[in-house]
Amino acid sequence: MALTDHSDIYVAVHDAGINRIxxxxxxxxxxxxxxxxxxxxxxxxxxxxxxxAHPVVTQRGNPLVGLVPxxxxxxxxxxxxxxxxxxxxxxxxxxxNIISLPPQLNPPLAPQMMAVQAGACFGYGCxxxxxxxxxxxxxxxxxxxxxxxxxxxxxxxxxxxxxxDRQIDKPPREVMIPAGELLCTCxxxxxxxxFDFIGPLGHQRLAGRLGGxxxxxxxxxxxxxxxxxxxxxxxxxxxxxxxxIPIIQFSTVxxxxxxxxxxxxxxxxxxxNPALEDDQFKVFLDLAVGPGQTSGGGxxxxxxxxxxxxxxxxxxxxxxxxxxxxxxLSEKAVQELFIGVRDGFSKSGSGSKDLGPFSVSYAAEVHxxxxxxxxxxxxxxxxxxxxxxxxxxxxxxxLDIPKICIGGFCIIGIPFDGCLVHAPSFCLFEDDPDIExxxxxxxxxxxxxxxxxxxxxxxxVNSARTAAMNDWDAIEAGLPNHWQIYIDPITLDVDLFDVxxxxxxxxxxxxxxxxxxxxxxxxxxxKDLIKAILGPVxxxxxxxxxxxxxxxxxxxxxxxxxxxxxxxxxxxxxxxxAKGHPLAQIPDPLTILPADGTLIPVLxxxxxxxxxxxxxxxxxxxxxxx
Amino acid sequence: xxxxxxxxxxxQTSFDSALPSGTAAVVHRFQREGxxxxxxxxxxxxxxxxxTIYVEHPRADAAAAEGAKPRDIVLEPPRPFPEHPxxxxxxxxxxxxxxxxxxxxxxxxxxxxxxxxxxLVTGGYASFTAxxxxxxxxxxxxxxxxxxxxxxxxxxxxxxxxxxxxxxFRPGTYAxxxxxxxxxxxxxxxxxxxxxxxxxxxxxxxxxxxxxxFEPGELTIGPGQGVIFQxxxxxxxxxxxxxxxxxxxxxxxxxxxxxxRVRPLVRPGSERLDPSGEGSPTAGDGEPGGST
Numbered sequence: 001m002a003l004t005d006h007s008d009i010y011v012a013v014h015d016a017g018i019n020r021i022x023x024x025x026x027x028x029x030x031x032x033x034x035x036x037x038x039x040x041x042x043x044x045x046x047x048x049x050x051x052x053a054h055p056v057v058t059q060r061g062n063p064l065v066g067l068v069p070x071x072x073x074x075x076x077x078x079x080x081x082x083x084x085x086x087x088x089x090x091x092x093x094x095x096x097n098i099i100s101l102p103p104q105l106n107p108p109l110a111p112q113m114m115a116v117q118a119g120a121c122f123g124y125g126c127x128x129x130x131x132x133x134x135x136x137x138x139x140x141x142x143x144x145x146x147x148x149x150x151x152x153x154x155x156x157x158x159x160x161x162x163x164x165d166r167q168i169d170k171p172p173r174e175v176m177i178p179a180g181e182l183l184c185t186c187x188x189x190x191x192x193x194x195f196d197f198i199g200p201l202g203h204q205r206l207a208g209r210l211g212g213x214x215x216x217x218x219x220x221x222x223x224x225x226x227x228x229x230x231x232x233x234x235x236x237x238x239x240x241x242x243x244x245i246p247i248i249q250f251s252t253v254x255x256x257x258x259x260x261x262x263x264x265x266x267x268x269x270x271x272x273n274p275a276l277e278d279d280q281f282k283v284f285l286d287l288a289v290g291p292g293q294t295s296g297g298g299x300x301x302x303x304x305x306x307x308x309x310x311x312x313x314x315x316x317x318x319x320x321x322x323x324x325x326x327x328x329l330s331e332k333a334v335q336e337l338f339i340g341v342r343d344g345f346s347k348s349g350s351g352s353k354d355l356g357p358f359s360v361s362y363a364a365e366v367h368x369x370x371x372x373x374x375x376x377x378x379x380x381x382x383x384x385x386x387x388x389x390x391x392x393x394x395x396x397x398x399l400d401i402p403k404i405c406i407g408g409f410c411i412i413g414i415p416f417d418g419c420l421v422h423a424p425s426f427c428l429f430e431d432d433p434d435i436e437x438x439x440x441x442x443x444x445x446x447x448x449x450x451x452x453x454x455x456x457x458x459x460x461v462n463s464a465r466t467a468a469m470n471d472w473d474a475i476e477a478g479l480p481n482h483w484q485i486y487i488d489p490i491t492l493d494v495d496l497f498d499v500x501x502x503x504x505x506x507x508x509x510x511x512x513x514x515x516x517x518x519x520x521x522x523x524x525x526x527k528d529l530i531k532a533i534l535g536p537v538x539x540x541x542x543x544x545x546x547x548x549x550x551x552x553x554x555x556x557x558x559x560x561x562x563x564x565x566x567x568x569x570x571x572x573x574x575x576x577x578a579k580g581h582p583l584a585q586i587p588d589p590l591t592i593l594p595a596d597g598t599l600i601p602v603l604x605x606x607x608x609x610x611x612x613x614x615x616x617x618x619x620x621x622x623x624x625x626x
Numbered sequence: 627x628x629x630x631x632x633x634x635x636x637x638q639t640s641f642d643s644a645l646p647s648g649t650a651a652v653v654h655r656f657q658r659e660g661x662x663x664x665x666x667x668x669x670x671x672x673x674x675x676x677x678t679i680y681v682e683h684p685r686a687d688a689a690a691a692e693g694a695k696p697r698d699i700v701l702e703p704p705r706p707f708p709e710h711p712x713x714x715x716x717x718x719x720x721x722x723x724x725x726x727x728x729x730x731x732x733x734x735x736x737x738x739x740x741x742x743x744x745x746l747v748t749g750g751y752a753s754f755t756a757x758x759x760x761x762x763x764x765x766x767x768x769x770x771x772x773x774x775x776x777x778x779x780x781x782x783x784x785x786x787x788x789x790x791x792x793x794x795f796r797p798g799t800y801a802x803x804x805x806x807x808x809x810x811x812x813x814x815x816x817x818x819x820x821x822x823x824x825x826x827x828x829x830x831x832x833x834x835x836x837x838x839x840f841e842p843g844e845l846t847i848g849p850g851q852g853v854i855f856q857x858x859x860x861x862x863x864x865x866x867x868x869x870x871x872x873x874x875x876x877x878x879x880x881x882x883x884x885x886x887r888v889r890p891l892v893r894p895g896s897e898r899l900d901p902s903g904e905g906s907p908t909a910g911d912g913e914p915g916g917s918t
Contacts, residue, residue: 401630406850407649407793409830412716412751420716421751423791423830423852424649429630518630525797525873526636528818529849535824 002616004330007264007273007284010617015093015114015279017324020624021592021604022089027054028602029593031066036083039125039179041065048121048184049087056472060600070176071124077138081125081179087186088119093276102190104214112276113211114193121186125179138175190214191235195274195281197263198244204263206274206283208240257340260288279322287333289340309582312458312484317608319623328619331375338373342386349568352396355558357544359398362563365391371449377615380490381453388447388494388569395559396438399511399544401429404533428530435514444503445555447569452490455611455618459588460484471589472600480589483609484582485620494566495556504551508537589625634758639800639867641792643855644670644782646721646754647761649793653753654766654779656681656746661769662778666721666762670782674762677719678743679752684712713745718753722760754781782862784835790855790863791830797849797871802833802840805862811840813865817873818849827851835861 003010026033030053040046044064051064058064070079092098096109099117109115192211197204213232218224264284266273275282329337345368352361371386408425465479474480515534519527534540541547547554560566586609593602605625612619638648646652656662656679664677746752754764766779783806784790794800794815802811811833818825830852834841837859847853855863 406795406827407852409791409793409852409854411651411653411753411789411791411854421653421718421753423793423854424651424755426632426635426649426793426795426850434630522631522633523637523872525817525871526631526633526795528820528873529795529797529825530631532818532820532825533850536822539824 002330002614003326003328003619004333004617006267006270008287008330008333008336009261009285010282010326010328010330010619011285012280012282012326014322014324015091015098015281016322017622017624018091018093018281019089019098020324020626022091023626024592024604025602026086026089027052028057028600030057031063031599033086033089034065034083035068035085036065036123037068037070037079037081037125037176039081039176040083040123041067046123046179046182047083047085048123048182048186049085051085056470056600060472060598062599070174072174073177075140077140077173077175078135079174079176080127081176083121083123083125083182085121085123086118087121088117090117091115092117093279093281095277095279097279099190101192102214102216105190105192105212109192110211112194112272114195114276114281116191116193118189118191119186120189121184123185124183126181126183127177128180131178131180135177187218188216189231190216195276197274202262203246206245208243210235210240257337257344258290259340260290261285262288280326287329287336289336291343309484309585310460310463310482312460312482312486312582314456315459315608317610317623319608323608323621324624325622326619327622328617330617331615334375334381334618335373338371338383342368342371346391347568348392349565351563351565351568353562353564355562357400357402360558360563361396362559362565363392363394364565364568365393366447366569367391375613375615375618379454379613381455381487381613381618383449383451383453386449386451388449390442390445393440393442393445394438395441395555396436397507397510397545398436399434399514399541401434401534401540401544403430404428406533428533435511435518437510437514439503439506439510441503441506441555444506445559447560447566448495449493449569451492453487454490455613456486456488457609457611458484458486458582459609460585471603471605475587475589475591475601475603480587482582482585483588483606485584485586485609485611487583492570494560494569503555507541507551511537511541632758636795638758639796639798639870641794641863641865642761643784643790643861643863644763645756645761646764646781646790647756648758649795650761651718651753651755651791652764652781652784653751653789653791655749655751655787656778657749658768659683659748663767663769663775664719664721665765665767667765668762670763673765679717679766680713680743680745681748681750682713682745683748713747714750715747716751716753717744717746718755719744720756721754721762721764722756784857784861784863786858786860788857790835790857791852792855792865793850793852794847794865795849796867797873798867799869799871800865801868803864803866804835804840805864806860807837807839809837809839811843811845813844813853814846815849815851815871816846817871830854832856834858835863 003012030051034044034047034051036044036047041063044051047065053064065083068082068084071082072079090099092109092115094109094111094113096107096115099109099115101107101109101115105115191213194209194211196207196209198207199205210232213228213235215224215228215231218227262285264270264273264286270284273282273284275284346365348363348365350361350363353359366388367390369387369389372384374382374384376382405425405427407423409423410419410421411423412421413419460482462474462479462481465474465477465481469477469479471480515531515537516527519530522530545554586606589603589605591601592604595601606622607625608621608623610621612621635648641648641650643650643652659682660680662679662681664679665673666675666677667673744752756762764779764781765777768776768778770776779785779788794813797815797817800813800815802813803809825848827848827850831845831847832854833845833856835855835857840855845853853865855861857863
């Protein structure tokens with residue numbers, strides 16, 4: 001059964017992959033899951049659980065603890081220090097085989113559900129009784145700036161930062177009491193989640209749905225229920241809405257075409273979308289390709305000045321089993337994308353060459369028409385009969401008409417041995433070239449392209465990256481390594497075809513007109529004499545150009561081979577398809593959370609990235625690093 | 627950019643054996659050894675330039691005839707062609723002035739030798755021509771051992787064995803005249819026809835010039851076809867256009883050279899038709915240019 005039997009696009013993430021991402025977030029952005037008041041921010045070692053942060057976090061001076069306001073002391077402006085840590089987080093997509101759900105959540109894990117287990121610690125910085133005894137009454141006042149109390153050497157409490165006595169006389173908004181003993185409570189929290197697409201058609205979002213929540217070993221039960229109720233509110237009203245993922249609606253891909261992606265409607269064949277099954281979170285999407293929003297004009301032949309990509313090498317997979325993530329495109333979707341690329345394709349180029357008796361040049365702008373793409377069971381991709389048509393194809397010729405000499409006949413001959421004295425000769429067309437002309441062949445010439453392609457991935461180490469750089473340095477310097485996706489041509493045929501017979505007539509007429517131009521100043525009889533001497537244009541240009549009977553073959557040779565038009569077309573296509581020009585480059589490691597101010601981005605290494613093609617779909621397979 | 631055609635030569639309609647230029651040339655044969663002075667004169671009177679031609683037996687013959695060397699052959703200064711074991715049997719001399727050649731007509735200078743001193747074997751030929759408009763009268767005098775002078779050749783009065791060759795391009799009717807004997811003939815250059823094959827002029831026509839006149843006295847040739855006047859009696863030959871032939875005119879002239887290769891149409895059950903309507907092939911390659 002194919003992944004895309006019931007949709008155009010299939011995206012799945014294995015629960016092991018999700019847990020790897022969660023692990024990376026915990027280590028690289030610890031301040032997201034370790035919260036505490038200012039005392040804990042300054043002294044993370046006081047937390048209930050030691051934080052296992054990535055070394056780069058401390059190297060870059062990133063905080064280990066996210067700052068939260070103090071816990072208010074009722075009826076006063078005092079607050080108390082506390083911390084909250086999520087120490088572990090695991091997800092387990094149906095069927096449950098990672099997390100053992102507590103009885104309260106009715107194990108085993110129900111179909112189309114995901115289990116979540118989090119280890120959480122709450123630390124309360126209980127002030128010492130001696131300190132509390134020395135604190136004055138401080139009524140609640142919400143309109144004053146927050147000030148922290150600090151005890152001087154003489155035991156007297158002062159406000160920090162330093163303020164004068166007059167300010168001290170005014171009741172502060174919040175005064176944090178330094179923590180004494182830290183009272184830690186660590187619990188396991190279990191939950192179950194489902195997922196749905198919500199929102200109106202065209203603006204749908206992927207949103208979580210809380211099934212249940214359970215705090216283990218908390219008593220009395222009423223307290224447990226109260227806390228679970230509160231946590232449910234936090235998850236339902238705070239966490240899940242924040243984690244909603246909008247589905248792509250419109251996206252212009254390099255100006256060539258636009259994509260419209262919508263969730264595939266549920267049906268008997270596809271009862272669940274999204275689906276939580278097979279240890280994977282799956283999403284099924286349908287694709288519509290529309291015209292791109294080009295900014296006018298085709299791409300120039302010169303192209304941009306971006307440096308060439310680093311050469312990659314094939315890197316094999318080291319793991320076995322299900323991939324951490326899989327994204328598949330059905331053959332129908334590939335065909336739609338092919339149409340999008342084809343219809344948005346436009347390139348221009350030019351070239352010239354001196355071929356001795358004549359010179360040729362061209363200026364062309366091409367677009368693509370017709371053709372089809374076919375995924376094959378042997379893993380190859382076949383592009384068939386793709387027409388390269390011309391918006392413009394100016395084909396210019398510089399003709400060096402052979403020197404023709406009249407006269408020079410023999411006046412005094414040598415019997416049986418040639419001539420002794422010749423009459424003066426009179427020669428025409430001694431210049432090079434004698435005439436120049438251009439033809440617009442765009443309406444009359446087509447090129448057909450067929451190719452067999454192989455999809456593969458390679459890993460390229462950025463050559464500009466130094467040994468001293470870590471992944472974060474490289475990302476910041478714009479020098480990450482890359483996984484590269486190639487569509488390499490196995491065979492590539494470019495044939496000039498469908499050259500209309502009228503091209504020969506056009507050529508003759510153009511030469512004729514050019515001759516009329518250069519003969520223009522001569523009297524009529526002289527024009528006629530020279531034309532008679534030159535003979536029919538068809539013979540003249542046939543001789544000069546070595547035209548032969550097959551103008552298609554001749555044009556194919558001159559345009560395609562001598563002038564390199566085929567190379568230009570191949571290069572243009574190769575920008576997208578050929579060796580040395582990756583179709584796409586995915587930076588490694590992948591950025592899961594972008595940098596936030598001074599906080600480093602959360603990066604997850606891509607351990608393996610592969611492309612699999614069979615006769616029904618094309619799949620991108622990913623293993624994430626630990 | 628060099629013009630693709632020399633219009634002055636193409637449109638030349640007047641030819642004079644006394645002043646050979648353009649497509650015209652006069653040929654003279656040197657039968658005797660000796661030193662010859664070639665005098666160039668624009669008007670037949672004032673000499674503006676003199677050149678020298680040495681004529682001698684072929685070297686092998688000269689060695690065999692060492693003892694029989696004619697007394698009046700003087701190769702002084704010493705033979706100027708030591709590097710040439712064999713002198714040519716024919717030379718071609720540009721009879722325009724050297725100064726002229728070095729200037730405006732220099733573009734054609736490489737086609738014709740213009741030595742101040744030339745050598746020729748006994749019985750060899752010299753042809754004289756010049757770029758259009760640059761011709762001179764040519765008078766050749768044989769210089770004897772004692773400095774005595776004997777007229778050998780005068781382009782205003784060609785002698786027996788001399789020849790005058792011209793190539794005519796301009797269609798029309800020309801008068802052939804011998805100024806010495808007052809004889810006259812007619813020469814017609816027919817209008818060129820653009821055909822299915824490239825036109826190439828036929829072989830040149832030879833016209834004998836006798837005291838009694840030209841033979842043939844009337845002839846028709848194709849444009850670009852040569853005419854060789856073989857002189858049998860003293861003569862000064864002129865050929866001048868009397869009546870131009872402008873052909874069908876601009877209205878009737880074919881404006882296109884694009885003669886299509888049109889496949890003959892064949893009606894079922896009928897003979898082939900020629901859709902071009904051009905009929906039989908026009909005068910072209912190998913068209914006879916014989917006398918009428």
